[in-house]
Amino acid sequence: MTEERKFRDPVLANRIAEKIRSVAPKNDTIKICHVCGTHEWIISHYGIRSLLPKNVEIIAGPGCPVCIVPAAEIDEAVNLALKGVTIACFGDVLRVPGSEISLLDAKARGADVTVVYSAMDAVRIAKGNPGKDLVFFAIGFETTAPSTAVEVIKKPPKNLSFLISHRLIPPAMEFMLGIGDLHIDAFIAPGHVSTIIGLEPYEIFPKVYRMPTIIAGFEPLDILIAIYMALKQISEHKAILENEYKRAVTWRGNIKAKALMSRTFRVVNGAWRGLGRLPDSALKLMDDFIEYDAREKYGVKIERGRDILPGCQCHLVIIGKIKPTECPLFMKACTPQKPIGSCMVSSEGTCRIWARNMLPYFAH
Amino acid sequence: MCLAVPAKILEINGDLAKVDFSGGVMREVNIMLVDARVGDYVLVHAGYAIQVLDEKEAEETLMLWREIMEIKDAGAP
């Protein structure tokens, strides 16, 4: 699409970087927090941090849906797999560490674990193999949850059930603001989550927390503009909700998807890896669909797991408290080939993204 | 995981549509979450179209950017 090229125009990018430098406060340290693995990938890949003044820092919050799945829920999937149930999951989930082993380890021990591209694929497998007990490991934020809802509502074959590990972004953003020593000055909200939920759920951030909040798209220029909008608000002592990603995000979001979600799920408290339980941050199937709830069907419910292995700093990386390079294991004991923590496993994990973009430096 | 990729709808068959991810990469996606028509650009995430892209807003975004950057010429630099 030529449209795409326009959104990557390098001349505009330099112009925006200049504007950013002119509007950024000169002395105070400014911390802008995004909450999206794809945003982190773009920021790192295009070297956006290097275009910013030294006192403007971009930190990555808990925006990687794979990284934040708690060990206990990986353990549930592993437990089912070892019992002889087939697990269908997204590729990134395979190597995420559970308390003891990952789904990939379970597969090596003979368990049936199969990678799917979408919830639809899981339904297809279930239909094609009526004798097979299949569980779809449904992870992901509001972007992904509607697709699970679509399949549940269609009442798939009874040999399929769902291990729901969906999580919600706004409660995680609220949690970030409660971390005393983090001192966030503005949010860049995730564009794709927002296509579903719309702008409304972010209103509390400027209203209650006086936090400038910008919904941003996924081209490098989208992110630069969003940074500019945030800095402009900060310099003018404003706190408003702004939508930079108007081509995909509306005030009310995707009404159809939201309606399907509210018919299928209810909101419950949920654990996030290394962060503990966050109120109203997870989804659970409604009682009408209880027969599709794998936890109920197989009586598996693991409350506690070992989220963080000794030495791993994922719990601090996930909230942007430290950079991956501040973890003593980064690119030493922990590499994309031999990851230790979930942030190095997922292609949207901050450690993995930094490792990939810094590889040339480690090659020497 | 949270990545969504724009694609053009070529053909609709009930809940499914054949889309073009540009560069000739075709795929079948589920369109139950959107009201899309042939020719629309949609954002596709994990096999499902999650939103129809608004081309008018895309144009306006580009214009707004140029305005912010104080670029008088509306054409491509």
Ligand code: SF4
């Ligand atoms: S580099 Fe590895 S060990 Fe360190 S925080 Fe990241 S995932 Fe954990």
